[in-house]
Amino acid sequence: MAGHSKWKNIQRRKNAQDAKRGKVFMKLAKDIYIAAKQGGGDPEMNPSLRLAVDKAKASNVPNENIDRAIKKATGDLDGANYEELIYEGYGPGGVAVMVEVLTDNKNRTASELRHAFSKNGGNLGENGCVAFMFNRKGYIVIEQSTTDADEDTMMLEVMEAGGEEMETSEGAYEIYTEPEDFQSAKEQLEENGYTLETAEITMIPETLSEASEKDALKMVKLVNMLEEMEDVQEVHHNLDADEEILVQI
Template identity: 80%
Template structure:
C-alpha cells in the first residue's frame, strides 16, 4: 500500500476523542442514517448499517442515539434528509485530497469546504481530479500488544479469511480487503478470537506525495479545519511528511 499506514494517526486521535465526543456522535448518527436509508433499518439484513452501528458502539455512542438515527431514516421519526457527496482537490505541495460529506445543505457545505482549501493553500477541483489516485479498501488493524499470535499465523488467518494483503507496521498488523469481502473477513477473524483496533472501509492512496515542512504544516491546518466541520465525515489524503508533522494529523 505504498508505505501508507493509518495506525499512528489512529493512536494519536484516540486521546483527542473525548473532547470531540458530541461531534463524533453526530457523524456516526449521519452514517447510520444514510446506511439505514439505503438498505433498511435491520442491521442483520443490512451489512452497511451493521458496520456503522459497530463503529458507533466502539466510540461508546448510546443505543438510544443509534435507534433514533435508524428511526429517522426509516420514517418512524421526522428528520432532515441528508445527501452523500465527495469533494476532491489539491492541498499544499500538490497533495491529493478527498473529502466525504453528509449534508442537508450542499450549498453551505460546498462553500465551507472551498473556503478551507483556499485559506490553507489548496484548490478545490472537479469531481474525478484525484479519485483515480486512491483505492477503496477494507481496512482492519490488530494491535500487536493485544494478541499473542505471531505474525505468520495472523497473515495465514487473514489470507484464509479472504484478505488481499497484510502489512506489519510498528505495533500493529494492518489488513486490507476488497470492500465486498470486508465484512466476511472481519467476522471470520473475530470468530477466531481476533479483536480489531480499527475496522472500516476507506480510501487508501496508491502513492504518497512527499512535502516539505512548510507545505506539511499548511496541510495539517487544512485537514484539521475540514475535520472540525459538522458535515465532514472523512478526509483522505496522500501526504507524506516528517514524523512530527504526520503526528499532528
Template identity: 75%
Template sequence: MAGHSKWKNIQRRKNAQDAKRGKIFMKHAKDIYVAAKQGGGDPEMNPSLRLAVEKAKSDNMPNDNIERAIKKATGSLDGKQYEELTYEGYGPGGTAVMVEVLTDNKNRTAAEIRHAFSKNGGNLGENGCVAFMFQRKGYLVIDNSNNELDEDTVMLEAIDAGAEEMEANDGVFEIYTTPEEFSTVKEAMENSGFTFSNAEITMHPQTLSTVSDEDGQKMIGLVTMLEDLEDVQEVHHNVDASEDILAEL
C-alpha cells in the same frame, strides 16, 4: 480566586469535550442514517449499518441516539434528508485530498470546504481530479505493540478469511480487503479471537506525495479545519512526510 479560576478552567475543558463528543455523535448519526436509508434498518441484514453502529458504540454513543438515527432513516421519525457527496481537491505541495460529506445543504457545505482549502494553501478541484489516485478498500488494524501475536499466523488467518494483503508496521498489523469481502474477513477473524483497533472501508491512496515540513504543517491545518466541519465525515489524502507530521495527521 485561585479555586474559582481552577473551576472555570475545568468547566471550560468539560464544555470543549462535550462539544467534541457532540460532533462525533453527529457524524456517527449521519453514517447510521445513510446506511439504514440505503440498506434497511436491521443491522443483521445490512453490513454497512452494522459497521456504522459498531463504530458509534466504540465511541460510546448512546443506544437511544443510534435507534433515533435508524428510525429517521426508515421513516419512523421525521428528520432532515441527507445527501452523500465527495469533494476533491489539491492540498499544500500538490497533495491529493478527498472529502466525504453528508449534508442537508450542499451550498453551505461547498462554501465551507472551499474556504478550508483556500485558507490552508490548497484548491478545491473538479469531480474526478484526484479520485483516480485512490482505491476503496476494507481496512482492518490489529494492535501488536506487546508482540504477543505471530505475524505468519495472523497473515494466514487473514488470507484464509479472504483478505487481499497484510502489512506489519510499527507494532500493528494492517489488513486490506475488497469492500465486498470486508465484513466476511472481519467476522471470520473475530470468530478466531482477533480484535481490531480500527475497522473501516476507506479510500486507500495508490501513490504517495512527499511534502516538506512547511507544507506538512499546512496540511495539518487543512485536515483539522475540514474535520471540524459538521458535514464532513471523512478526509482522505496521500501525504508522505516526516514522522512528526504524519503522527499529527
C-alpha cells in the same frame, strides 16, 4: 501500501483523543442514517448499517442515539434528509485530498469547503480530479499485544478470512481487503478470537505526495479545519511528510 501504513500508525494513536470530540456522536449518527436510508433499517440485512452501528458502539454512542438515527432514516421519525457526497481537490504543494461529507445543505457545505481550501493554500477541483489516486479498501488492525499468533499464523488466518494483504508495522498487523470482502473478513477474525483495534472501509492512496515543510504544515491546518466541520465525515489525502508533522493532524 507502506505509505498508508505510516499515516495509519499515527492515526491509530489519535483515535482515543478523537473519540472525546463533541462532534463524534453526530458524525457517527449520520453514518448510521445514510446506511439505513440506502439499505434498510435492519443491521442483520444491511452490512453497511451493521458496520456503522459497530463503529458507533465502539465510540460509546448511546443506543437511543443509534435507534433514533435508524428511525429517522426509515421514516419512523421526522428529520433532515442527508446526502452523501465526495469532494475532491488539491492541498498545498499539490497534495491530493478527498473529503467525504454527509449534508442536508450541499450549497452550504461546498461554500465551507471552498473557503477552507482557499484559506490554506489549496483549491477544490472537479469530480474525478484525484479519485484515480486512491483505492477503496477494507482496513483492519490487530495489535500484536492482544494476540499470541506469530506473523505466519496471522497471515494464514487473514488469507482464510478473505484478506487481500497483510503488513506488520509498529507492533500491529494491518490487514487489507476488497470492500465486498470486508464484513465477512471482519466477522471471521472476530470469531477466531482476535480483538480488532480498527475496522473500516477507507481510501488508500496509490502513491504519496512529498511536500516541503512549509506546505506540509499548511496541509496540517487544512485537514484539521476540514475535520472540524460538522458535515465532514472523513478526510483522505496522500501527504508524505515527517512523522512529527503528520502527528499534528
